[in-house]
Amino acid sequence: MRRVRVIPTLLIDDDARLVKTVRFGARAYIGDPINAVRIFNQKEVDELVLLDIDASKSARPPAFAVIEDIVSEAFMPVAYGGGIRSMDDVATLFRSGIEKVVLSTSALETPELVTQIAERFGNQAVTVCLPVKTTLLGKHRVRIRGSQKDTGCTPESVAAEMIQRGAGEIIVYSIDRDGTYRGYDLALLRSVSRIASAPVVACGGAASLDDFRTAILDGGCAAVAAGSLFVYQGPKKGVLITYPTPEQLRVGLFDALSAEAEKRT
Amino acid sequence: MATSSAVITIIDYGVGNLRSIQNMLRYLGIDSKITSDLGKIARAGKLILPGVGKFDYGMTELRTRGMIEVLNRRVLEDGTPLLGICLGAQLLTRSSEEGELPGLGWIKGRTKRFDATKFDLASLRVPHMGWADTNFSDHPIAAGLNEARFYFVHSYHLETDEPQDVLCTTHYGYDFVAGVAHDNVVGVQFHPEKSHRFGMRVLQNFAGWK
Numbered sequence: 143m144r145r146v147r148v149i150p151t152l153l154i155d156d157d158a159r160l161v162k163t164v165r166f167g168a169r170a171y172i173g174d175p176i177n178a179v180r181i182f183n184q185k186e187v188d189e190l191v192l193l194d195i196d197a198s199k200s201a202r203p204p205a206f207a208v209i210e211d212i213v214s215e216a217f218m219p220v221a222y223g224g225g226i227r228s229m230d231d232v233a234t235l236f237r238s239g240i241e242k243v244v245l246s247t248s249a250l251e252t253p254e255l256v257t258q259i260a261e262r263f264g265n266q267a268v269t270v271c272l273p274v275k276t277t278l279l280g281k282h283r284v285r286i287r288g289s290q291k292d293t294g295c296t297p298e299s300v301a302a303e304m305i306q307r308g309a310g311e312i313i314v315y316s317i318d319r320d321g322t323y324r325g326y327d328l329a330l331l332r333s334v335s336r337i338a339s340a341p342v343v344a345c346g347g348a349a350s351l352d353d354f355r356t357a358i359l360d361g362g363c364a365a366v367a368a369g370s371l372f373v374y375q376g377p378k379k380g381v382l383i384t385y386p387t388p389e390q391l392r393v394g395l396f397d398a399l400s401a402e403a404e405k406r407t
Numbered sequence: 408m409a410t411s412s413a414v415i416t417i418i419d420y421g422v423g424n425l426r427s428i429q430n431m432l433r434y435l436g437i438d439s440k441i442t443s444d445l446g447k448i449a450r451a452g453k454l455i456l457p458g459v460g461k462f463d464y465g466m467t468e469l470r471t472r473g474m475i476e477v478l479n480r481r482v483l484e485d486g487t488p489l490l491g492i493c494l495g496a497q498l499l500t501r502s503s504e505e506g507e508l509p510g511l512g513w514i515k516g517r518t519k520r521f522d523a524t525k526f527d528l529a530s531l532r533v534p535h536m537g538w539a540d541t542n543f544s545d546h547p548i549a550a551g552l553n554e555a556r557f558y559f560v561h562s563y564h565l566e567t568d569e570p571q572d573v574l575c576t577t578h579y580g581y582d583f584v585a586g587v588a589h590d591n592v593v594g595v596q597f598h599p600e601k602s603h604r605f606g607m608r609v610l611q612n613f614a615g616w617k
Contacts, residue, residue, distance in 0.1 A: 144528075145556070147537045186603045188538055189558070214430050219558055219601045236459070239427040241560065241601065263460045266534040266560045310534050310562075341532045364532055403528055 144399045146358055147188045147365035148391065150372040151345060152178060154224075156196040158208040162373055163195070164321035166273065166289040172373050175208075178383050179215045182372075185385040189219045191244065191313070191367060193271070197225025198247040199288040204231060210238040223271055227252070232259055236267070244313065246271045247286040250293055250300065253307055260308025265340070270304040271313040272297050274330060282330055289317050297334050305340045312342050313367065319347025321370050326357045335362030343367050351386065351394035359402055415614060416451035418478075419443040420468045422494060423457035427600040428610075435607055437614045445477050453614070454478075454487055458494025462518065462563070463506035465494050475511070482513060488591045490548075490613050496594030497563060499587065505563050513592045516567035516584075526580030534562040535579045541597065543575040543586075548593055548612045555605045557597035559585070565596055591617070 152175060155161050160172040172178070175192070182190060192212060197204060204225050213220050222235055223244025232243050249256050249270045259268040272284050274297050284293045284300050293300070301312045314334050316327040326344045335342040341364030344357035348368035357363045375382040386394065415432060417425050417439055425441045432439045439455075442448065456478075458465050469475050481487045491499045500510045503518035510518070521533045538556045543549035559577065565584040567573055574586035574593060586595040593613070599606030 143540070145538050145540070183603075210426075214426065216427075217431055217434070217601065217603050217606065219560070219598070236424050237426065239424045239430070241424070241598075261461075262464070264534075265562060266536060267459065311536065339532065341534075341536060362530060364530075365537065 143392065143396045144403055145396055146354075146399065147343075148354060148386070148395070149189045149191055149343065149365060149367040150182060150187060150385065151191045151193065151367045151369045153193050153195050153369065154205075154208075155194075156200055158205055160373070161195070162321060162369055166317045166320055170379070172381055175212050176215055178373070179212055181383040182385060183215065183217055186388070187218055187385050189221070189241075190216060191221045191223070193222075193244065194224025195288060198286070199290065203227065204235065206234055206238065209235065209240065213239040221269055223269070228255070229258055229262070232263070236263065242267055242269050242311070244269045244271050246273065249304055249309070250284065250286050250295075253303065256304055256307040256309055260310070265308050265310035268309055269311040269313060270301075270309040271315055272300055272334075273315045273317050274327075275317040276327075276330075282333070285317065297330065298337050301334050301338050301342075305338060309340060311340055312338055313345050314342060316346030322347055323349040323370060325349060325353050326361060328356060328361045331357055331361030331363055341365060345369075351390070354395050355398050358399060415439040415453045415455055416448060417441045417455045417457060418448060418474065420465070420472055420474060422465050422468060423459045423492070425457055428455060428457055428492070431600045431607060432610060432614070435611055435614070437610070443472060445473055448474065449477050449481060451481065451487060454481065454489040456489060456491045456495035456498065458492065458498065460494055461505060462494070462497060462503040462510070463508045465498050466506070466508040466510060469498070478511070482592060486591045488613070488617055489593070491592070491594035492600070493561065493596060493598055496565060496587065496596055499592060499594045500565060503563060514567060514572060514587045514589055514594060515569055516565060516572065516587065518563045519566050520563050521580065521583075523580065528580065531580045534560060536560045538602075539577045539579055539585075539597075541575045541577045541585050544573060546574055546588055547616050548574065548588065548609060550612050551608050552605065555608070557585075557595075557599070557602040557605055559597045561596060565594065
């Protein structure tokens with residue numbers, strides 16, 4: 143049976159509260175991140191990505207104490223991103239128990255940091271997250287600083303550069319699909335995974351296990367991430383921390399992937 | 408020399424996140440100490456060698472901290488049980504394709520880079536990151552581990568000269584050695600501290616071993 147990682151993406155704000163966005167804009171308060179991690183722990187979640195979405199915008203460092211509290215509750219890998227600017231930040235995070243650091247704004251503004259982290263801690267320690275917005279003309283552009291700044295670069299070019307610099311993984315985060323349940327942007331995922339020699343993680347828009355399956359089989363992704371799907375329930379978006387059971391994942395996702403893999407070999 | 412066999416000593420040599428291991432042990436009610444003190448390591452009843460990062464960096468840190476002599480004595484002469492995790496497991500081998508320096512050499516074998524040309528699925532990428540089902544041979548560390556899966560994150564994997572030193576195998580592109588065991592030395596490529604109840608079982612078994 144082929145397993146792929148299914149990753150809840152948790153967003154925290156300036157006050158270390160768990161929030162959820164729509165298109166990187168409108169925010170809803172979800173709750174206490176430590177409580178969410180405890181629940182995900184019980185549900186034997188594969189991995190968590192914790193992103194501080196205000197750190198870069200507010201030009202402040204990561205909230206180390208809060209992060210350490212959150213991570214000490216987790217018995218699965220936790221990747222952290224948001225406001226990481228130096229090797230000191232990175233070393234502190236790893237000492238706290240963070241598995242991987244996620245760079246976005248820093249990766250684009252000081253790309254040498256990616257190389258430094260990879261050289262000191264290994265490629266698998268550094269992930270680059272690319273928030274992507276589609277322009278009116280249908281072009282994909284990477285944005286940073288909480289999606290406020292357009293870098294003018296395509297996700298494919300940035301992904302290729304970052305992998306060359308040592309990034310062990312690329313998260314492609316669709317700003318347009320974020321929080322919308324419209325499904326992943328498969329064309330976007332395909333364009334990046336086609337040229338990426340490192341694993342690509344889909345994020346933004348997932349509404350079901352079907353979306354996970356297509357992201358992997360059609361989008362060429364190695365893993366899938368979701369926010370709304372794991373913190374909300376129902377069309378009225380009641381807050382509920384959830385995750386599929388091992389059985390649901392096996393039947394709804396892994397078996398389909400194995401069957402497809404057998405067909406193609 | 409008096410040993411405090413109830414307490415597990417987690418070796419701090421500047422690599423790896425030690426707190427996660429301690430957190431899981433604490434959750435299991437198992438006492439542990441994180442230390443870089445050579446005296447404490449020399450008296451340790453049980454040792455864990457963690458590690459995340461590059462082979463040469465790990466070996467250099469062990470050497471400059473004067474830990475290699477102490478560990479050789481404790482492990483090879485005194486027979487102290489030692490569990491290597493991730494990079495810690497790779498350092499147990501003689502060498503790695505990732506680096507130039509020799510490893511501790513307590514396990515006859517080497518650490519090799521994943522050979523993507525041999526993968527049975529072309530879409531698989533290196534590093535191997537994620538959960539994988541792991542099959543164990545008969546060993547006290549493996550007690551109660553049926554249909555176990557663990558979290559892996561690595562670009563290099565173990566290889567042993569002796570088939571009886573293979574503790575467990577996993578499949579990613581091809582079958583590879585995911586754990587080794589020889590006498591009082593055990594090494595696992597995966598992260599027990601990141602593997603929920605499966606990792607807890609491994610740590611529990613190690614704590615109760617010998």
